Amino acid sequence: MEQLNGLVVENLSKTFYSSEGYFTAVEDVSFTLNDGEFLVILGPGRSGKTVLLNMIVGIEEKTGGRILYNGKEKTGIHPDFGMVFQSLSLMPFKTVMENVELPLKLRGVSKKERRKTAQHYIELVGLNGFEKSYPHELSGGMKQRVGIARAYTANPKVLIMDEPFGQLDAQTRYAMQNEILRIWEAERRTVIFVTNNIEEACYLGDRIILLSDCPAKVKAVYPIDLPRPRNMVAQEFLRIRTTISDNTDLAI
Numbered sequence: 001m002e003q004l005n006g007l008v009v010e011n012l013s014k015t016f017y018s019s020e021g022y023f024t025a026v027e028d029v030s031f032t033l034n035d036g037e038f039l040v041i042l043g044p045g046r047s048g049k050t051v052l053l054n055m056i057v058g059i060e061e062k063t064g065g066r067i068l069y070n071g072k073e074k075t076g077i078h079p080d081f082g083m084v085f086q087s088l089s090l091m092p093f094k095t096v097m098e099n100v101e102l103p104l105k106l107r108g109v110s111k112k113e114r115r116k117t118a119q120h121y122i123e124l125v126g127l128n129g130f131e132k133s134y135p136h137e138l139s140g141g142m143k144q145r146v147g148i149a150r151a152y153t154a155n156p157k158v159l160i161m162d163e164p165f166g167q168l169d170a171q172t173r174y175a176m177q178n179e180i181l182r183i184w185e186a187e188r189r190t191v192i193f194v195t196n197n198i199e200e201a202c203y204l205g206d207r208i209i210l211l212s213d214c215p216a217k218v219k220a221v222y223p224i225d226l227p228r229p230r231n232m233v234a235q236e237f238l239r240i241r242t243t244i245s246d247n248t249d250l251a252i
Helices: 049-057 096-106 111-124 140-153 170-187 198-204 235-246
Strands: 007-018 021-033 038-042 064-069 081-084 158-162 190-195 207-211 218-223
Touching: 007 049, 021 049, 021 064, 021 218, 038 049, 038 198, 049 081, 049 158, 049 190, 081 140, 096 111, 096 140, 111 140, 111 170, 140 158, 140 170, 170 198, 190 198, 198 235, 218 235
Parallel strands: 038 190, 038 207, 081 158, 158 190
Antiparallel strands: 007 021, 007 064, 207 218
16 A cells, blocks of 8 residues: 555554463554545444554554554654544543643643633534533533544544444434534544444445454445435435445444
């Protein structure tokens, strides 16, 4: 695979070793990420998706392959990459504003500047008026918005989201899908979004990379050319959904 500007994942693998043997979670995964793309990685539960993301972000060491970023091999954590985890890990003793501005505070940005930036993203995610609220006062969907705002405040060029809506009820999940598309269209950052939900993948993605059951391998890649907003009961949407569903290793 030739070196391209942007992100190139090349034959990436991860094997865990212990005194009892070894376990391979990710095997020979390759793909490129286009600038401004909303890329969805879809796979069964416990298929190695999170391990793959952790290697891309730089918080997990790879055992094979390489990651290229802007033509150079990427090792460790890079400031251009941000992540929204399954578990948001909001600081319970900090307000919405304090949680969102935290990445800038850690960088030593002045209070005035970080408050201005944090306020912009609080408003972008629809939490204007909740700046002084604490996490325990927020709904699940609102907490997710805080986590997204906090990730955006760090100004990543590539935002990686690890099943961020998996713990939400169906109605809130659908609302958050629309919200993340609205935010993405406003900011046009490059996104890698991981899910085990086929319908969610088809609704959000410009392109879907379908992974196999563990160890995770690339089974297929599906460009999704449907215009937005997408109709989940439209004939073409259902056709794509069925095609992907028929090619999955497990019922997702």
